[in-house]
Amino acid sequence: MHLILWRIKMSNDNLFSKAEIKYLIKNKDIVIGSFGLAAIILAAMNYGILYLIPGIILTIAALGMRGYKIYKIYERNKKIERTRIKYNFKKIKTMDGYQFEKFVADSLKLIGYKTELTKKSGDFGIDVIAKIENKVIGIQVKHYKGKVGYDAVKEVHSGGKIYKCNEYWVVISNNHGFTRQAKIGAEKLNIKLYDIDDFAYLLDFK
Structure with a gap:
């Protein structure tokens, strides 16, 4: 997945604007989750069980990345509030x-x-x-x-x-x-x- 995002970033075919590329790189958890859900849906539509396992793995990975991002935001906000109080x-x-x-x-x-x-x-x-x-x-x-x-x-x-x-x-x-x-x-x-x-x-x- 990181290789795919890197190839998108390095691509010169103007498939995406610079703003869109930045969004994809910044929100790779959403991109990975989208691939995962798409694979699970394909498996559910009888396109083959081979889609199911990668789909589950990608979805779990995306949820983990999103959870870590939420945790980092929480930690950042906690530090900001602590500093606001300390420095009045x-x-x-x-x-x-x-x-x-x-x-x-x-x-x-x-x-x-x-x-x-x-x-x-x-x-x-x-x-x-x-x-x-x-x-x-x-x-x-x-x-x-x-x-x-x-x-x-x-x-x-x-x-x-x-x-x-x-x-x-x-x-x-x-x-x-x-x-x-x-x-x-x-x-x-x-x-x-x-x-x-x-x-x-x-x-x-x-």
């Missing part, structure tokens, strides 16, 4: 933009990063510089209510080069996320995008 994320709602930048810098400092805030104006799109091991991370911090667009991605990439960063992040204070253009740009430029839950998960090292 509720106070973010009362912060202004600069206070949230400081909150991001101070939170990263608590888990081992060396951080510094850039100047309030003329920062070239970089609000926080974080260092750990051989990484120099340029971070643009957005205290927005809505989705963040491509401009943030473009600014952190160009500004990060000025500060000689080798990694780039955009951190936002909500869960509305990023626009499609921002996600595409971030993927191409190798920029990490963190909504507030992603950032909370990053802070939990347990």
Whole structure:
């Protein structure tokens, strides 16, 4: 099955769009389960008992993969909630933009990063510089209510080069996320995008 998905990914015949291929790879448990159920149905329609055993195996495998995915989501949400309480994320709602930048810098400092805030104006799109091991991370911090667009991605990439960063992040204070253009740009430029839950998960090292 993994070979089939790999062949789909590598295919050049435009059978699937890039978005569809990503969906198939991400949700391979659904794909495997579909093959399994199809095989069981064929066996039930007297197409041969040989369909039944592979169908059962594929269906059980798909259920196991789905169960593991649900468990990972549960564990992630538990870590996020623990971090929200530990770092008092509720106070973010009362912060202004600069206070949230400081909150991001101070939170990263608590888990081992060396951080510094850039100047309030003329920062070239970089609000926080974080260092750990051989990484120099340029971070643009957005205290927005809505989705963040491509401009943030473009600014952190160009500004990060000025500060000689080798990694780039955009951190936002909500869960509305990023626009499609921002996600595409971030993927191409190798920029990490963190909504507030992603950032909370990053802070939990347990």
